[in-house]
Amino acid sequence: MLLSGCSGRHNWLSSAGEEAQTIEPLFWTVVAGAALIWTLVVGAAVFAHRAEAKPHREQQARRFIIWGGAVLPTVVVGALLIWGLFILRDLVADEGDLTVRVDGERWWWRVIYETPEGEVFTANEIRMPLGKTTLFRLTADDVIHSFWVPAMGGKMDMIPGRETKLTLTPTKLGSWGGLCAEYCGGAHALMRFDAVVMEPEAFDAWLQNESSPARITEGDPGWEVFLDEGCGACHTLRGTEAVGQVGPDLTHLASRERLGAGIYDMTPENMARWITDLDAMKPDIDMPAYPYLSGDRLDALVSFLMSLK
Template identity: 60%
Template sequence: MSRRTFPQREERHDDTLAFICRFTDRRTGGPYAPRGRHAIFRLKLAPLSATLLLAGCSGPHNWLSGAGREAMRIEALFWPLLIGAGLIWTAVMTLAVVAYRTAEKGGTERQVRAYVVWGGVVFPAVVLTGLLATGLLTLRGIAAQPAAHTVAVDGEQWWWRVRYEGPEGPVVSANEIRLPRGETVRFELTSDDVIHSFWAPAIGGKMDLIPGRTTQLTLTPEKTGSWGGICAEFCGSAHAQMLFRLVVMEPEAYARWLADEARPAQATGPGLEVFLDEGCGACHSIRGTKAQGPVGPDLTHFAGRETLGAGIRPVSRTALRNWIRYPEAIKPGVRMPGYPDMPDARLDRLVDYLMALK
């Protein structure tokens, strides 16, 4: 599938106005920064230039990371707005100081007319009309574009159920969404419990998941890498820890991954018995086994993901052990019960098995 041509105008805009961020983005990096060509360069300079402001233009959740077409369109609004706001603020404050300082002689009626008519009426009217028109046109540009793929995302308290329509049938996953670079994806967003909001700031804007409705959001990732995703609408106790990863891959790699993902679980071993014995299958599904629980995240390819606990810990043996033992300590409010009394040997077998679910 070919990459859509990116509008020329936007590209230029991106270059001129967002250069600060492009610049800092290359230099500051960070653990989740997009993997680009300048990795070595970045590593050397990172500690030197990572001041507060510069750090503000990078990172996995940054609007200005330029990782998605929609984010870039909004960024193209953001910079002129920010600079314009700065200029207007300075102008108003200057006028205020001038007005205050004319104390001795007092102003004339002509000046008053100039203040109120030009400053209070004409200038705002023109600027606001222009802004409104720009905002509406941008909205038309980024809303409901034709999409090459559809991903269904279902918000749960407090994790994300993800369904792809792969060529080999539906694929169910959780808390991690993989997308092909340069292709427009439509998200169909639903929820069965409360309102959540799906937000991957680096790629584009957010959309709420509302019980009883299906809302839609289209995003077009433009940079490969692992980006942060967030639930933006307060959804109860563990809202703060309802995160996800959004991994953007080259289209060929994505196709391979999706085909792999459609296969049932590959791992076997004594851990599966532990999994079933402990009743994990009542909530979790592992395709190809007896575990078909519909309540919690699907674990068929669990170890292929970057994070566990809905985006809050990198997947590792230690993290997984802790999670199974004390999920409440890591994510207060979580619905999964802990297994603090599980014997070490049994837990090891379980972790071995889960870590093999690639």
């Protein structure tokens, strides 16, 4: 079970970011140190068990306890704490090349890019340019969540009414897994996201696209279904009359790699199930299922949603 954590997109030892590289030596030092201390303690226990009982001086025993049991642990833990605080200082820097606000919701992520031209709203996926430092300003809407991209660096709690900060500087291209690392109720385990690292030019093009209003063809039957079913009460399609704020912004939904906060591939089949069989896809969430949608109306809605690129 432990080894299963050693590969894949959630692997925090793959060091896909500068921050993760800062944390890594601390981890290995702690592992090596712990192994050494464990060996010494177990060795001493075995020795004590085997050795013949001989009288010893009390002063000697007391000295051993004070140095081995108080001074040594204090020095070791103190040194690790100081090292950790220095690392923390690097992880919570106050500025970056780019600022992104992420708001933890039950059970998804509201994501807002701050650009010179204004705010760009998206959800459930963050994209970052390679080699640039992205500053995340983190908040939570309801309960405490925690923002974590294991391959990139430290995790940071998201606390209602307070803003916390975290910087990530990706060093490897790819799509890395992110997740909520603080139990937040029902669908907590399904509260994930993708952290996609792109070449800076590709990133700029993506952000440009993301900032544009929804592209909707007049008279698209799927758009009619979307309006009829009241999806717009909870979801926003920028530039249209759908301005709901309860759920994720869907303006460029199909440009995301995954559906449902990082849990399903973005395919028409999954999209249809998301709408009709939501309880099986992600139970207990704040979106009603529409089991009665079927046939042409469902097909039209699904192809409409899949066209929101």
